[in-house]
Amino acid sequence: MDAQPNENVITPAVVAQSLSFEGYMNLVREAVAQEKTTGAEQSAFLAQLTKDNLAIMERTYQTPLQPELVTLVQELPQAQLWLVLTEGWCGDAAVHVPVLAALADQSDKVELRTILRTEQPAVMDAYLTNGGKSIPKLIALDAETLTPLGSWGPRPQVLQEYVLDLKKQELPMLEFIKKALGYSEADNGHALQAELRELLPQWTRAARA
Template sequence: MEANPNVITPEVVAQGLSFSQYMDQVREAVAQNRTTGLEQSRLLADVTKNNVPIMERTYQTPLLPELVNLVQNLPTSMIWLVLTEGWCGDAAQNVPILASIAEHSPNITFKTILRSEHPEVMDAYLTNGGKSIPKLICLDARTLQPLGSWGPRPQVLQEAILPLKKSDLHILETIRLAQEISDADQGHSLQKELLTFIPAWVQAAQSL
């Protein structure tokens, strides 16, 4: 579901954090036995603590050479605005890879915002009616016009993980199994999808 461009204002973008700032925010929350954002619980604090080493590891994920070449040669400037939270397992697996990809391009500005602090943006980018994160929103850097979105996980992993989330498993077991599936993929499916998504976003920018 695409958002009204007015939902993402210059003020929203200005509030966004770089990936390193976001990591600092997550680590600070962990140091305070909290999670990020407005939703707080012991469970969310615990899974946020567990997510930090996952984020540090996935940030080092090897990138496909063809994807690096694609973003290095983008003909248009983009903002990648990512809805996330420190407690989210899918965000721990995918946001660091997205940040690493963006860092290879002089034409991508990477920003993160928290789902709980920007409900109007989240409500504009629902996944099957749900507030699933992470959600990457690609914006034209000049106009903030949305060019497309991605998330919360690659389609092949969505098909594998969604049944777990609908099962009667304990939440911690669901998280563990979902993490195993994502770990086995090693960011490959995300990168393969972006090889298709990014050219479509470029085309959308060029048609503005």
Template sequence: MTTTDNTQQVITKAHLAQALSYNEYVNLTENLLSENKTTGTNHATDLVEYTRMNLHRMRRGEKTVELTEELLNALQTIDRTMVWVVLTEAWCGDAAQNLPGIVKIAEASPLIDVKLLLRDEHIDVMDAYLTNGGRSIPKLIALDAETLQELGTWGPRPEPAQELVMEAKAQKLDFKEMAEKLHGWYGKDRSRTLQQEFIPLLKEWATVEQTIA
């Protein structure tokens, strides 16, 4: 899922100054959990438990995600410096499943930097990148590193996972059933679909014509 038609610059240097690195985000999550809290203002028990599971998911992803040769080859063709801004929250299961793969892709290129913004602290940004009218995360916005021109977007989840969620909603499955199906899919996929989706996006984003002086 990608767009390049946002003519107005949404994300500014001020936003990037407030952004977290992936390691800072993980450390923040760990510190909040030690106080039985999560990101945002709602520290309900179920959200804290989701956050605890998500920390395990991220740690597992850090160990199990392996970049494919095709993806690595695509990264070699990139000659544009980019910032990937990802809207996220620690209680979000999709964010936990996808962040390790996104970060590994970026770390495999010296030209890509990942910055994380907490969704509920940056509603101005989130509301510029809604999915079907909703504040779905994770949402990645690719920017030219020099001009902050928007190059495209991805998210909130790989297409097969999105279809699974839409089907579950159509069938009116409860949240627990839907989550089991969704995370079962993520467990089997191991970020392979994520990587496959990023191969054409990398090529597309690297060749977007400069429109900001």
């Protein structure tokens, strides 16, 4: 995971342009209805991926949440804003963002908001992964000051390693996407939630610093 930026690019203006998860889902549904995707980059291929992802998103929002993780978000000492860089065509976002949203829904200490990668290039450039604009990217912030507390993404480490190995096989794009997505869906949110159990205490300590 790349280092946090020295200067906070997430301003109140950026947050004002963000959408709730429900608003993001409606944006994706509207894009699918128009045979499009979200954001500025448009193609028939991305539109088809977005259509496929919509069903995945509606399913993964129902992913069982680990009780100990729910307790962690409910007992946070300070309110956090979870700002997520995403797009409708992204399979990793379809698998993981709904789980993050469902978890945030369990706590009045966490608000999840979404921004589009293509519409917030400065934020994306500040939170690269190995130099790449990988999404989804969750940025945890102090809800009052917007001070960054930490970040997560684009996928759990175990899934990241699988994808990196998959890339070495130089598969056709559709086959690569199908395999990567299938592996992530089979995990059913376990790896993500395990990592969040480790990260939340770190973010809490950062909020107190």
